Amino acid sequence: MERHPEPAALPKSLEESLRRLGGVQAPEELWHRVALSISKPAxxxxxxxxxxxxxxxAVARPRPILRFRRVAAAAAAVAVFALGFLLAGRDRPSPTDPVFAYAERPELRDRFLEQGIAIQVGEEQLSPTARMLAGARGAATEGSL
Amino acid sequence: MTDSDQELVRRCQQASGAAFEAAYRELYDLYSSRIYTICLRVTGNEEDALDAAQETLVTLARRIRDFAFRSRFSSWVFRIAVNAAIDVRRRRLAGQRGSVRTVLASGEADPLADAAADPDRSDPLLDLEGRESVEMVRRALASINPRFSSLLALRYMEGLSYEEIAEVLECSLGTVKSRLNRAHAALREHLARRGEGPPAGG
Structure with missing residues (x-):
């Protein structure tokens, strides 16, 4: 077994001085600090x-975002297409078509919007093709998703 | 670690809420002054010693459930205390570069002065010469490498054996002896350089 030489001893007076530096009482403040640190918040x-x-x-449920600008844009689009309906005459599809039933029956529209089945979008949010198709069908710019 | 220490540590590990706080307070009462003494001798001033002791005791509370009884509980506690004190002293010195403040100019309460003021204490060592030499050694500990200060605190203030120190510092017995030799030399050289003690030879 390897033996290690003992460290050179200190003078007795020096050892004594070191020993007398021990045994310092911790101040009361220490407990207050520690207790504060370890106590959990209620x-x-x-x-x-x-x-x-x-x-x-309720907040987490998906909802359409109806901000003022979008509502205004949608209202404008509805007005434009309402005019389109008037001018379309016979080509107007049957009101039993679910898309147009939705457009024409506010209570149904509101329910669809509330349930997240449909959202209202502004005209500018539609692609040119989507806009053209919607116009060709005489539909409102509001569409189901 | 005594059986009562072990039982107390287990109580801390198993309890929660108010029961934990009660058990931990008992543990605190057993170790706080020992921890504080080590921190004070390594950092050299009360403010830093409080910071380091607080850090140690909070770490102890938060990690006590991890203690697996593979070593003495006291060794684990002292290891945390030594590391915290060395860190605090280094942080303080790093923050002080360029400043004239010195950690030696602390207003630390002098236990010897308190004892000397007590007329019931008649320790012949508490004479002026003794007090001066203790004060010089205190200053020296706050000036030498903190690793040496902590080693001297463990050896002479805590009275640990070489084996126990090796467990605290997680090093070999040979390393402890060699480091202690260097710590002795550093302390004596510091005192000799300042004309406050015997030269390295004696």
């Missing part, structure tokens, strides 16, 4: 989540 009761959860679910 936990919210489970009840809180039960109260908040329904609201969170």
């Amino acid at each position: 936990e919210a009761p489970d009840e809180l989540w039960r109260r908040v959860e329904p609201e969170v679910r």
Whole structure:
């Protein structure tokens, strides 16, 4: 077994001085600091989540974004196509067509919008082709997704 | 580690909430002054010692569930304390570059002065000469390499054996002896250079 030489001893007085530097009492402040650091913040009761959860679910549901500019653009588009309907005469498709039933029945439209089945888009949000197709069919720019 | 220490550590590991706080307070009472002493001797001033001791005790509280009893609990505690104290001292010195402030000019309470003021204490060592020499050594510890200061604190203030120090520092027995030799030499040289103690030879 390897033996290691002992460290050279210190003078007794020096050793004594070192020993007398031990045993310092920790100040009271130390406990206050430590207690503050390790104490956990109060936990919210489970009840809180039960109260908040329904609201969170409602917010998380997909909803159409109806901002003023979009509504204004959609209203303008509806006006343009309403005029188109008037001019289209006989070519107007049957009002039983679900797309046009949706366009013409506000309560159905509102329900579709609310359920996220349909969204309203501004004319400028449609591609030229989509715009052309919608116009050709005499439909509103509102369309289902 | 005594059986009561081990039982206390297990209580801390298993408890939560108020029960944990109660068990931890007992552990704190056992170790706080020992931790504080090491931190004070390595950092050289009360403010930094408080910071380092706080860091140690908070780490202890947060990690006590990880302690697996593979070494003495005290070794684990002292290792955290030594590392925290060395870090704090290094941070302080790094922040002080170019400043004239010195860690030696602290307002640390002098336990010897307190003891000397107590008329019931009649320790003959508490004479003026003794107090001066202790003060010189205190200053020297705050000036030499903090690794040496911590080693001297573990050896002479905590009274640890070489084997126990090796466990604290996670090094071999030979390394402990060699480092202790260098720590002795550094302390004596520092005192000799300042004309405050015996030269390296004695």
